[in-house]
Ligand SMILES: Nc1nc2c(ncn2[C@@H]2O[C@H](COP(=O)(O)OP(=O)(O)OP(=O)(O)O)[C@@H](O)[C@H]2O)c(=O)[nH]1
Protein backbone atom coordinates (compact mmCIF):
# COMPACT_ATOMS: atom_id res chain seq x y z
CA UNK A 1 0.00 0.00 0.00
CA UNK A 2 1.10 3.48 -0.69
CA UNK A 3 2.54 5.06 2.43
CA UNK A 4 1.56 8.59 1.50
CA UNK A 5 -2.17 8.38 1.05
CA UNK A 6 -3.16 4.79 1.61
CA UNK A 7 -4.15 3.97 -1.96
CA UNK A 8 -3.73 0.42 -3.24
CA UNK A 9 -1.15 1.04 -5.91
CA UNK A 10 2.34 0.09 -4.79
CA UNK A 11 4.13 2.17 -7.39
CA UNK A 12 1.71 5.04 -7.50
CA UNK A 13 2.44 7.89 -9.89
CA UNK A 14 2.30 10.38 -7.10
CA UNK A 15 5.37 9.00 -5.41
CA UNK A 16 7.97 11.66 -5.06
CA UNK A 17 10.55 11.34 -7.73
CA UNK A 18 13.60 13.39 -8.62
CA UNK A 19 14.25 13.99 -12.28
CA UNK A 20 17.86 14.83 -13.00
CA UNK A 21 18.21 17.14 -15.91
CA UNK A 22 20.94 19.30 -17.26
CA UNK A 23 18.95 21.53 -19.57
CA UNK A 24 20.01 24.89 -20.81
CA UNK A 25 17.24 27.32 -20.02
CA UNK A 26 18.08 29.48 -23.03
CA UNK A 27 18.07 26.55 -25.44
CA UNK A 28 15.07 27.79 -27.41
CA UNK A 29 16.53 31.25 -27.96
CA UNK A 30 19.94 29.81 -28.76
CA UNK A 31 18.40 27.48 -31.30
CA UNK A 32 16.66 30.31 -33.17
CA UNK A 33 19.81 32.42 -32.89
CA UNK A 34 21.70 29.57 -34.52
CA UNK A 35 19.18 29.46 -37.38
CA UNK A 36 19.48 33.24 -37.82
CA UNK A 37 23.23 32.84 -37.88
CA UNK A 38 22.93 30.35 -40.73
CA UNK A 39 20.55 32.62 -42.58
CA UNK A 40 23.03 35.51 -42.31
CA UNK A 41 25.84 33.27 -43.49
CA UNK A 42 23.88 31.91 -46.45
CA UNK A 43 22.90 35.41 -47.52
CA UNK A 44 26.37 36.87 -47.01
CA UNK A 45 25.14 39.21 -44.28
CA UNK A 46 27.25 40.40 -41.36
CA UNK A 47 25.09 41.27 -38.38
CA UNK A 48 26.26 43.57 -35.60
CA UNK A 49 24.44 43.82 -32.27
CA UNK A 50 24.83 47.24 -30.60
CA UNK A 51 24.19 47.24 -26.87
CA UNK A 52 24.47 49.83 -24.11
CA UNK A 53 22.59 51.48 -21.29
CA UNK A 54 19.80 53.88 -22.31
CA UNK A 55 21.16 57.06 -23.80
CA UNK A 56 24.78 56.05 -24.39
CA UNK A 57 24.47 57.22 -27.96
CA UNK A 58 23.56 54.18 -30.10
CA UNK A 59 21.09 56.04 -32.28
CA UNK A 60 23.31 59.13 -32.54
CA UNK A 61 26.18 56.91 -33.71
CA UNK A 62 24.00 55.29 -36.35
CA UNK A 63 22.59 58.63 -37.49
CA UNK A 64 26.07 59.91 -38.22
CA UNK A 65 27.10 56.60 -39.76
CA UNK A 66 24.08 56.66 -42.08
CA UNK A 67 24.99 60.11 -43.32
CA UNK A 68 28.57 59.00 -43.94
CA UNK A 69 27.94 55.75 -45.76
CA UNK A 70 26.39 55.67 -49.20
CA UNK A 71 22.78 54.68 -49.56
CA UNK A 72 22.02 50.97 -49.23
CA UNK A 73 25.29 50.17 -47.43
CA UNK A 74 23.46 48.69 -44.46
CA UNK A 75 20.06 48.18 -42.93
CA UNK A 76 19.09 48.81 -39.32
CA UNK A 77 16.75 47.02 -36.96
CA UNK A 78 16.12 49.05 -33.84
CA UNK A 79 14.54 47.69 -30.67
CA UNK A 80 12.75 49.80 -28.09
CA UNK A 81 10.13 48.95 -25.50
CA UNK A 82 7.87 51.75 -26.74
CA UNK A 83 7.74 54.34 -29.54
CA UNK A 84 9.33 54.41 -32.97
CA UNK A 85 11.26 57.59 -32.20
CA UNK A 86 14.62 56.02 -32.96
CA UNK A 87 13.44 54.63 -36.30
CA UNK A 88 12.12 58.06 -37.23
CA UNK A 89 15.42 59.71 -36.34
CA UNK A 90 17.34 57.15 -38.33
CA UNK A 91 15.06 57.45 -41.35
CA UNK A 92 15.67 61.19 -41.38
CA UNK A 93 19.39 60.53 -41.62
CA UNK A 94 18.82 58.38 -44.70
CA UNK A 95 18.97 54.91 -43.22
CA UNK A 96 16.78 51.99 -44.22
CA UNK A 97 15.39 51.03 -40.85
CA UNK A 98 12.67 49.03 -39.21
CA UNK A 99 11.51 49.47 -35.62
CA UNK A 100 10.92 46.45 -33.40
CA UNK A 101 8.73 47.32 -30.42
CA UNK A 102 9.39 44.85 -27.62
CA UNK A 103 6.71 46.08 -25.16
CA UNK A 104 7.25 44.34 -21.83
CA UNK A 105 10.57 42.83 -22.85
CA UNK A 106 13.73 44.74 -22.02
CA UNK A 107 15.83 43.13 -24.75
CA UNK A 108 15.59 41.78 -28.27
CA UNK A 109 15.51 38.00 -28.62
CA UNK A 110 16.33 35.81 -31.57
CA UNK A 111 12.71 35.22 -32.58
CA UNK A 112 12.13 38.96 -32.99
CA UNK A 113 15.00 39.10 -35.48
CA UNK A 114 13.80 35.96 -37.24
CA UNK A 115 10.51 37.70 -38.00
CA UNK A 116 12.32 40.58 -39.74
CA UNK A 117 14.72 38.61 -41.91
CA UNK A 118 12.77 39.50 -45.07
CA UNK A 119 13.61 43.16 -44.44
CA UNK A 120 17.34 42.58 -44.76
CA UNK A 121 18.71 43.26 -48.24
CA UNK A 122 22.13 44.75 -47.55
CA UNK A 123 25.35 42.92 -46.71
CA UNK A 124 25.56 44.67 -43.38
CA UNK A 125 22.87 44.61 -40.72
CA UNK A 126 23.18 46.76 -37.63
CA UNK A 127 20.87 45.93 -34.76
CA UNK A 128 20.34 48.60 -32.12
CA UNK A 129 19.26 46.66 -29.05
CA UNK A 130 16.99 48.00 -26.32
CA UNK A 131 18.91 50.35 -24.03
CA UNK A 132 19.84 48.11 -21.11
CA UNK A 133 23.17 46.96 -19.74
CA UNK A 134 22.06 43.60 -18.40
CA UNK A 135 19.36 41.80 -20.31
CA UNK A 136 20.39 41.97 -23.96
CA UNK A 137 23.67 40.25 -23.16
CA UNK A 138 21.95 36.95 -22.30
CA UNK A 139 20.02 36.69 -25.56
CA UNK A 140 22.06 35.86 -28.63
CA UNK A 141 20.46 37.01 -31.85
CA UNK A 142 22.69 35.10 -34.25
CA UNK A 143 24.91 38.14 -34.81
CA UNK A 144 28.55 37.86 -35.80
CA UNK A 145 29.75 40.77 -33.66
CA UNK A 146 28.66 42.18 -30.35
CA UNK A 147 29.45 45.84 -29.79
CA UNK A 148 29.05 47.52 -26.41
CA UNK A 149 28.85 51.29 -26.02
CA UNK A 150 29.89 53.16 -22.92
CA UNK A 151 29.51 56.92 -22.73
CA UNK A 152 31.97 59.09 -20.86
CA UNK A 153 29.13 60.50 -18.74
CA UNK A 154 28.42 57.06 -17.27
CA UNK A 155 31.70 57.01 -15.36
CA UNK A 156 34.68 54.71 -15.73
CA UNK A 157 33.62 51.64 -13.79
CA UNK A 158 30.51 50.46 -15.67
CA UNK A 159 32.35 47.50 -17.23
CA UNK A 160 33.09 46.10 -13.77
CA UNK A 161 29.60 46.84 -12.50
CA UNK A 162 27.90 45.27 -15.51
CA UNK A 163 30.54 42.77 -16.52
CA UNK A 164 28.49 40.34 -18.58
CA UNK A 165 27.83 42.61 -21.52
CA UNK A 166 31.34 44.02 -21.61
CA UNK A 167 32.84 40.58 -21.22
CA UNK A 168 31.10 39.36 -24.35
CA UNK A 169 31.73 42.39 -26.56
CA UNK A 170 34.04 42.10 -29.56
CA UNK A 171 34.31 45.85 -29.71
CA UNK A 172 33.78 48.43 -26.97
CA UNK A 173 33.05 52.00 -28.05
CA UNK A 174 33.59 54.85 -25.63
CA UNK A 175 31.12 57.49 -26.81
CA UNK A 176 30.69 61.23 -26.23
CA UNK A 177 34.43 61.90 -26.17
CA UNK A 178 33.65 65.58 -26.84
CA UNK A 179 32.41 65.84 -23.24
CA UNK A 180 35.68 64.68 -21.62
CA UNK A 181 36.94 68.23 -20.97
CA UNK A 182 33.84 68.90 -18.84
CA UNK A 183 33.99 65.70 -16.78
CA UNK A 184 36.37 64.09 -14.30
CA UNK A 185 36.59 61.12 -16.59
CA UNK A 186 39.81 59.14 -16.44
CA UNK A 187 40.67 57.15 -19.54
CA UNK A 188 43.20 54.87 -17.82
CA UNK A 189 40.66 53.93 -15.15
CA UNK A 190 38.07 53.19 -17.80
CA UNK A 191 40.44 51.00 -19.81
CA UNK A 192 41.50 49.14 -16.65
CA UNK A 193 37.87 48.45 -15.88
CA UNK A 194 37.27 47.16 -19.40
CA UNK A 195 40.34 44.95 -19.41
CA UNK A 196 39.44 43.35 -16.10
CA UNK A 197 36.36 41.80 -17.63
CA UNK A 198 37.53 41.58 -21.22
CA UNK A 199 41.31 41.55 -21.54
CA UNK A 200 41.27 41.24 -25.32
CA UNK A 201 38.59 43.79 -26.17
CA UNK A 202 39.19 46.17 -29.00
CA UNK A 203 38.39 49.64 -27.71
CA UNK A 204 37.71 52.83 -29.65
CA UNK A 205 36.80 56.28 -28.45
CA UNK A 206 34.64 58.61 -30.50
CA UNK A 207 32.15 61.44 -30.62
CA UNK A 208 29.09 61.29 -32.83
CA UNK A 209 28.75 65.01 -32.30
CA UNK A 210 32.16 66.24 -33.46
CA UNK A 211 33.13 63.22 -35.52
CA UNK A 212 36.32 62.60 -33.55
CA UNK A 213 37.35 58.94 -33.77
CA UNK A 214 34.52 57.99 -36.14
CA UNK A 215 37.03 56.73 -38.69
CA UNK A 216 37.98 53.86 -36.34
CA UNK A 217 34.33 52.78 -36.24
CA UNK A 218 34.02 53.00 -40.03
CA UNK A 219 37.18 50.90 -40.32
CA UNK A 220 35.58 48.29 -38.08
CA UNK A 221 32.44 48.24 -40.25
CA UNK A 222 34.46 47.92 -43.44
CA UNK A 223 36.42 45.03 -41.93
CA UNK A 224 33.12 43.37 -41.05
CA UNK A 225 32.08 43.66 -44.68
CA UNK A 226 35.27 42.09 -45.97
CA UNK A 227 34.98 38.84 -44.07
CA UNK B 228 12.70 42.71 -16.21
CA UNK B 229 15.29 40.31 -17.44
CA UNK B 230 14.68 37.66 -14.80
CA UNK B 231 11.04 37.42 -15.81
CA UNK B 232 12.06 36.30 -19.31
CA UNK B 233 14.48 33.85 -17.73
CA UNK B 234 11.77 32.59 -15.37
CA UNK B 235 9.44 32.10 -18.33
CA UNK B 236 12.15 30.25 -20.20
CA UNK B 237 12.63 27.99 -17.17
CA UNK B 238 8.93 27.17 -17.15
CA UNK B 239 8.87 26.60 -20.93
CA UNK B 240 11.83 24.26 -20.99
CA UNK B 241 10.97 22.50 -17.73
CA UNK B 242 7.39 21.72 -18.73
CA UNK B 243 8.54 19.33 -21.43
CA UNK B 244 9.99 17.03 -18.80
CA UNK B 245 6.89 16.78 -16.66
CA UNK B 246 4.45 13.95 -17.39
CA UNK B 247 0.71 14.46 -17.40
CA UNK B 248 -0.78 14.36 -13.93
CA UNK B 249 2.53 15.07 -12.28
CA UNK B 250 2.99 18.02 -9.98
CA UNK B 251 6.32 19.77 -9.56
CA UNK B 252 7.32 20.16 -5.92
CA UNK B 253 10.64 21.82 -6.49
CA UNK B 254 12.93 22.89 -9.27
CA UNK B 255 16.66 23.39 -8.91
CA UNK B 256 18.39 25.94 -11.10
CA UNK B 257 22.07 26.66 -11.50
CA UNK B 258 23.06 30.19 -12.50
CA UNK B 259 26.61 31.19 -13.26
CA UNK B 260 27.93 34.60 -12.25
CA UNK B 261 28.53 35.31 -15.94
CA UNK B 262 24.91 34.66 -16.84
CA UNK B 263 23.85 38.03 -15.52
CA UNK B 264 20.96 36.45 -13.61
CA UNK B 265 20.38 37.79 -10.12
CA UNK B 266 19.23 35.07 -7.73
CA UNK B 267 16.86 37.28 -5.76
CA UNK B 268 15.29 38.78 -8.87
CA UNK B 269 14.72 35.33 -10.33
CA UNK B 270 13.07 34.15 -7.10
CA UNK B 271 10.88 37.22 -7.25
CA UNK B 272 9.88 36.67 -10.89
CA UNK B 273 9.24 32.94 -10.74
CA UNK B 274 5.79 32.95 -9.09
CA UNK B 275 4.45 35.23 -11.80
CA UNK B 276 6.01 33.23 -14.62
CA UNK B 277 4.74 29.93 -13.23
CA UNK B 278 1.13 30.99 -12.68
CA UNK B 279 -1.31 28.55 -14.22
CA UNK B 280 1.40 25.98 -15.02
CA UNK B 281 2.58 22.79 -13.32
CA UNK B 282 5.18 24.96 -11.65
CA UNK B 283 2.63 27.03 -9.78
CA UNK B 284 3.53 26.85 -6.07
CA UNK B 285 6.64 24.77 -6.68
CA UNK B 286 9.74 25.69 -4.72
CA UNK B 287 12.47 27.35 -6.71
CA UNK B 288 16.01 26.64 -5.57
CA UNK B 289 18.67 28.80 -7.13
CA UNK B 290 22.29 27.75 -6.84
CA UNK B 291 24.93 30.30 -7.73
CA UNK B 292 27.91 29.03 -9.69
CA UNK B 293 31.21 30.85 -9.34
CA UNK B 294 33.48 31.63 -12.21
CA UNK B 295 36.05 28.91 -12.88
CA UNK B 296 38.90 29.78 -15.20
CA UNK B 297 41.49 27.46 -16.65
CA UNK B 298 44.79 29.16 -17.38
CA UNK B 299 46.24 28.13 -20.73
CA UNK B 300 49.69 29.20 -19.58
CA UNK B 301 50.18 27.68 -16.12
CA UNK B 302 47.31 25.15 -16.37
CA UNK B 303 45.93 26.08 -12.95
CA UNK B 304 42.33 26.80 -12.07
CA UNK B 305 41.10 30.11 -10.67
CA UNK B 306 37.81 30.26 -8.81
CA UNK B 307 36.17 33.63 -8.33
CA UNK B 308 32.85 35.10 -7.24
CA UNK B 309 33.65 38.27 -9.18
CA UNK B 310 34.01 38.56 -12.88
CA UNK B 311 37.69 39.15 -13.37
CA UNK B 312 39.14 37.44 -16.39
CA UNK B 313 42.62 36.85 -15.03
CA UNK B 314 44.62 33.87 -13.76
CA UNK B 315 45.21 34.45 -10.03
CA UNK B 316 48.36 32.31 -10.12
CA UNK B 317 50.40 33.74 -12.97
CA UNK B 318 48.26 36.81 -13.83
CA UNK B 319 47.90 35.79 -17.45
CA UNK B 320 44.69 36.60 -19.33
CA UNK B 321 44.83 33.60 -21.68
CA UNK B 322 42.15 31.73 -19.78
CA UNK B 323 39.28 29.49 -20.72
CA UNK B 324 35.96 29.82 -18.93
CA UNK B 325 35.08 26.42 -17.50
CA UNK B 326 32.11 27.36 -15.37
CA UNK B 327 30.07 30.46 -14.66
CA UNK B 328 28.15 31.03 -17.90
CA UNK B 329 25.36 28.55 -17.33
CA UNK B 330 21.66 28.92 -16.67
CA UNK B 331 20.64 25.28 -16.18
CA UNK B 332 17.73 23.31 -14.86
CA UNK B 333 19.62 20.81 -12.77
CA UNK B 334 16.78 18.72 -11.34
CA UNK B 335 13.11 18.70 -10.46
CA UNK B 336 11.23 16.92 -7.75
CA UNK B 337 7.82 15.73 -8.97
CA UNK B 338 4.97 13.66 -7.66
N1 LIG C 1 27.74 65.58 -26.53
C1 LIG C 1 27.38 64.45 -27.11
N2 LIG C 1 26.11 64.01 -26.95
C2 LIG C 1 25.76 62.84 -27.53
C3 LIG C 1 26.67 62.07 -28.30
N3 LIG C 1 26.04 60.96 -28.72
C4 LIG C 1 24.78 61.04 -28.26
N4 LIG C 1 24.60 62.17 -27.55
C5 LIG C 1 23.36 62.61 -26.88
O1 LIG C 1 22.97 61.66 -25.91
C6 LIG C 1 21.56 61.52 -25.88
C7 LIG C 1 21.16 60.07 -26.08
O2 LIG C 1 21.61 59.62 -27.34
P1 LIG C 1 20.89 58.47 -28.17
O3 LIG C 1 21.63 58.31 -29.44
O4 LIG C 1 19.44 58.70 -28.26
O5 LIG C 1 21.16 57.23 -27.21
P2 LIG C 1 20.67 55.71 -27.36
O6 LIG C 1 21.77 54.85 -26.83
O7 LIG C 1 20.22 55.46 -28.74
O8 LIG C 1 19.43 55.68 -26.37
P3 LIG C 1 18.27 54.54 -26.24
O9 LIG C 1 17.93 54.09 -27.61
O10 LIG C 1 17.15 55.26 -25.57
O11 LIG C 1 18.85 53.47 -25.38
C8 LIG C 1 21.03 62.44 -26.98
O12 LIG C 1 20.61 63.62 -26.39
C9 LIG C 1 22.22 62.67 -27.88
O13 LIG C 1 22.19 63.88 -28.54
C10 LIG C 1 28.02 62.58 -28.45
O14 LIG C 1 28.88 62.00 -29.09
N5 LIG C 1 28.29 63.76 -27.82
Ligand SMILES: [Mg+2]
Nearest residue numbers: 058059086128
Ligand atom coordinates in the same frame (compact mmCIF):
# COMPACT_ATOMS: atom_id res chain seq x y z
MG1 LIG D 1 18.38 54.67 -29.43
Ligand SMILES: [Zn+2]
Nearest residue numbers: 298301314317
Ligand atom coordinates in the same frame (compact mmCIF):
# COMPACT_ATOMS: atom_id res chain seq x y z
ZN1 LIG E 1 48.14 31.04 -14.97
